[in-house]
Amino acid sequence: MNPQDAAALVQPYQVHRDIYLSPEVFRLEQDRLWAGSWLFVGHDSQVPQPGDYTTMTLAGQPVMMIRREAGSGPGAIAVLLNRCAHKGAPLSTAPAGHADRYLRCPYHGWTYRLDGRLAGLPVKAGYEGSDFDHGPAQHGLTPYGEVAVHRGFVFARARRGGPAFAECMGELLQALDLLCDRSPQGRLQVAGGVLRTEFAANWKIYLENVNDAFHPITTHVSASQSAGDVWQAQAQDGPPPLAMKQLLPFASGYDFFAQMGARVLPHGHSVLGTWASLHTAYADLGGYGEALRAAHGAERAAAALAFAPQNVVFYPSMALKGAPQVMRVLRPLAVDRTVLEAWAFQPVGAPPELLHSALLYNRQVFSPMSMVAHDDLHLFEGIQRSLAARGNPWVSLHRGAVGGDDERPPRDVSGIDEVLLRNQYRAWAEGMLAVGEEVV
Amino acid sequence: MNPADVTAADLVAFVAHEARCLDERRWDEWNALFAPEGWYWLPACPDATDPLAQASHLYDDALLREVRVRRLQSPVAHSQQPAGRCHHLLQASEVLLCDPDANRFELRTPFIYTELRAGHTVTLPGVAWHQLRVHDGGLRLVLKRVDLLHADQPLPAVEFYI
Numbered sequence: 001m002n003p004q005d006a007a008a009l010v011q012p013y014q015v016h017r018d019i020y021l022s023p024e025v026f027r028l029e030q031d032r033l034w035a036g037s038w039l040f041v042g043h044d045s046q047v048p049q050p051g052d053y054t055t056m057t058l059a060g061q062p063v064m065m066i067r068r069e070a071g072s073g074p075g076a077i078a079v080l081l082n083r084c085a086h087k088g089a090p091l092s093t094a095p096a097g098h099a100d101r102y103l104r105c106p107y108h109g110w111t112y113r114l115d116g117r118l119a120g121l122p123v124k125a126g127y128e129g130s131d132f133d134h135g136p137a138q139h140g141l142t143p144y145g146e147v148a149v150h151r152g153f154v155f156a157r158a159r160r161g162g163p164a165f166a167e168c169m170g171e172l173l174q175a176l177d178l179l180c181d182r183s184p185q186g187r188l189q190v191a192g193g194v195l196r197t198e199f200a201a202n203w204k205i206y207l208e209n210v211n212d213a214f215h216p217i218t219t220h221v222s223a224s225q226s227a228g229d230v231w232q233a234q235a236q237d238g239p240p241p242l243a244m245k246q247l248l249p250f251a252s253g254y255d256f257f258a259q260m261g262a263r264v265l266p267h268g269h270s271v272l273g274t275w276a277s278l279h280t281a282y283a284d285l286g287g288y289g290e291a292l293r294a295a296h297g298a299e300r301a302a303a304a305l306a307f308a309p310q311n312v313v314f315y316p317s318m319a320l321k322g323a324p325q326v327m328r329v330l331r332p333l334a335v336d337r338t339v340l341e342a343w344a345f346q347p348v349g350a351p352p353e354l355l356h357s358a359l360l361y362n363r364q365v366f367s368p369m370s371m372v373a374h375d376d377l378h379l380f381e382g383i384q385r386s387l388a389a390r391g392n393p394w395v396s397l398h399r400g401a402v403g404g405d406d407e408r409p410p411r412d413v414s415g416i417d418e419v420l421l422r423n424q425y426r427a428w429a430e431g432m433l434a435v436g437e438e439v440v
Numbered sequence: 441m442n443p444a445d446v447t448a449a450d451l452v453a454f455v456a457h458e459a460r461c462l463d464e465r466r467w468d469e470w471n472a473l474f475a476p477e478g479w480y481w482l483p484a485c486p487d488a489t490d491p492l493a494q495a496s497h498l499y500d501d502a503l504l505r506e507v508r509v510r511r512l513q514s515p516v517a518h519s520q521q522p523a524g525r526c527h528h529l530l531q532a533s534e535v536l537l538c539d540p541d542a543n544r545f546e547l548r549t550p551f552i553y554t555e556l557r558a559g560h561t562v563t564l565p566g567v568a569w570h571q572l573r574v575h576d577g578g579l580r581l582v583l584k585r586v587d588l589l590h591a592d593q594p595l596p597a598v599e600f601y602i
Contacts, residue, residue, distance in 0.1 A: 223511050
């Protein structure tokens with residue numbers, strides 16, 4: 001399959017099932033769309049000291065995010081392929097670790113500086129007379145690609161070409177700034193641990209759902225009804241506990257989700273709506289609101305607290321919520337297999353209850369044992385099987401059509417418009433066609 | 441029953457009965473095995489110490505257990521069509537603490553849990569920790585903690601209490 005054939009699977013108001021089902025499309029997608037996109041790699045709070053690293057897979061590549069020597073300036077975080085230049089062994093198989101000044105391959109002891117340059121190899125005299133100095137191994141570890149860091153969030157793009165980081169992210173960076181300013185120090189910290197779910201469906205089915213405020217009323221009826229019934233039966237005075245406040249809004253009707261609004265942005269990105277704010281209960285917790293106003297000024301503090309988007313999508317790899325401060329990261333494994341990660345943040349200098357709220361949300365809504373996620377995952381896996389049915393090969397994305405150039409981002413839309421999904425697929429087709437240097 | 445009457449056999453029988461309630465979908469009876477302040481906890485990492493500040497797959501009090509149990513029986517719970525089933529294979533429980541004076545009892549029970557849902561089987565080994573006290577004339581759970589071997593790994597959907 002060539003990229004033109006793949007891009008033709010996306011039409012203005014419908015997409016062909018092969019984008020979810022074809023292993024060939026998946027391989028091409030990893031090499032072009034994913035390698036050519038600014039992907040979320042990690043957060044610099046995961047690697048506070050020089051030599052600290054994490055490992056993961058990005059666009060099908062084994063990758064290591066490592067903090068370089070002190071004084072490395074803007075390039076303080078390196079994103080390297082986790083592949084020894086000698087025989088291909090991974091430098092580390094741990095999800096996170098620390099290298100003391102040098103990375104050392106466990107197989108034959110080749111060593112690398114923290115920026116990936118080859119530092120030394122045992123029995124160096126044995127290489128004399130060979131053409132080692134002209135081979136690729138002398139360059140050490142291969143960089144994954146370009147790296148950009150914004151407010152601690154680390155992104156990287158393997159395939160050069162296309163818009164620079166700030167241009168690609170556009171308005172999303174202002175959204176990220178607002179989220180970070182939930183901290184009196186302007187910094188978020190990854191905390192508490194990550195929940196991971198593996199499911200048997202294509203990653204795009206999940207990412208569509210992140211922007212699909214049309215589904216909760218039917219998909220999540222069992223969870224929202226049960227929560228509502230149990231809470232009513234308690235007949236207690238006073239407001240519901242936070243756990244209930246997080247579950248009950250899933251019962252909201254189409255009007256609520258339509259009115260919460262959304263904004264579609266170039267390159268597949270988007271901002272979807274606001275909840276009736278969960279954060280208000282924390283505004284004055286332990287002097288939090290006061291600390292925020294002292295740090296950022298009253299206006300900025302109010303703006304940061306008021307910004308509570310349902311989902312900010314950093315297409316194609318990540319989505320953030322504002323309140324609670326949680327993040328979902330997609331890790332495609334195969335055309336029909338995906339890992340979802342749910343991360344939590346502690347705004348530095350804010351009360352620990354903000355982290356507690358984020359972790360509560362993750363386990364109630366994104367855990368593999370979440371009663372909300374169960375119906376989602378069940379339907380995603382069913383879609384993956386039933387899309388292959390004979391007959392109609394198209395997935396309809398017609399709702400909220402305005403037609404022609406008016407579809408183009410940036411644009412403010414209803415929270416239940418499928419333009420949010422059409423916007424993802426416009427970027428998908430562009431990403432499949434994008435011309436860029438080969439993956440380094 | 442008073443705390444002084446509790447025997448090791450009572451404690452071991454409680455654990456077996458608790459698992460049987462889950463396997464036989466007797467959820468209301470199962471929920472009644474908890475003390476009013478009782479929690480069910482399934483951490484997302486080994487050696488977890490803090491259910492509020494560390495990620496968990498589940499940390500349910502009476503209210504959330506009631507919601508979950510109701511949802512499992514809801515006719516509009518899509519993922520329960522057809523209704524799933526679960527099975528606990530328990531190793532012999534070890535009584536770790538039997539302190540009638542403090543009204544505190546604790547057991548450790550390794551297990552293999554199997555869940556069948558929509559034609560798919562999930563098998564998860566782990567260890568269950570039961571912290572009990574005598575309340576209202578019977579043994580009741582203060583905490584059931586479940587440590588899965590795969591706690592920090594990507595997991596498929598698991599819908600029932602383990």
